[in-house]
Amino acid sequence: MKKLLSTFAGLLIASLTLAACAPVTATPLASQPQLLPRIETSNAPKEQTVVIGFTTSLTGRLSQESKKQSTGLILWMNDVNNRGGLALNDKLIVKFEPRFYDDQSDSAQAVS
Numbered sequence: 627m628k629k630l631l632s633t634f635a636g637l638l639i640a641s642l643t644l645a646a647c648a649p650v651t652a653t654p655l656a657s658q659p660q661l662l663p664r665i666e667t668s669n670a671p672k673e674q675t676v677v678i679g680f681t682t683s684l685t686g687r688l689s690q691e692s693k694k695q696s697t698g699l700i701l702w703m704n705d706v707n708n709r710g711g712l713a714l715n716d717k718l719i720v721k722f723e724p725r726f727y728d729d730q731s732d733s734a735q736a737v738s
Contacts, residue, residue: 639702669717671713671717671718671719672717672718672719673711673718673719673720673721674718674719674720674721675720675721675722675723676720676721676722676723677722677723677724677725678699678703678722678723678724678725679724679725679726679727680696680699680724680725680726680727681726681727681728681729681735681736682695682696682726682727682728682729683728683729683730683731684728684730685728685730685731686729686730686731686732687731688731689731692731696724696726699724700724703722703723703724706721706722707721707722
């Protein structure tokens with residue numbers, strides 16, 4: 627269970643980092659400016675909150691290990707949010723909200 631949660635958290639962080647660092651390529655259409663549609667855009671960045679939900683063992687025999695893992699993930703989310711969120715290339719600011727449930731160190735409870 628601990629290995630699965632560690633793997634999931636690692637993959638989540640890696641995928642968010644890769645998505646934020648992806649290059650954006652644009653092809654200029656300046657050769658025909660009269661054919662371009664006029665699009666009104668705002669320079670202000672948009673903000674979106676992403677809820678990351680997971681189960682954790684707040685009680686039971688695995689509670690000590692699980693609390694360390696979930697505390698690390700929550701600390702990361704708080705650190706990113708306190709710095710203003712993750713700024714993506716499309717001027718979107720992503721902030722995170724944790725939502726977790728106590729599985730009571732029971733694998734059947736974690737699955738449900």
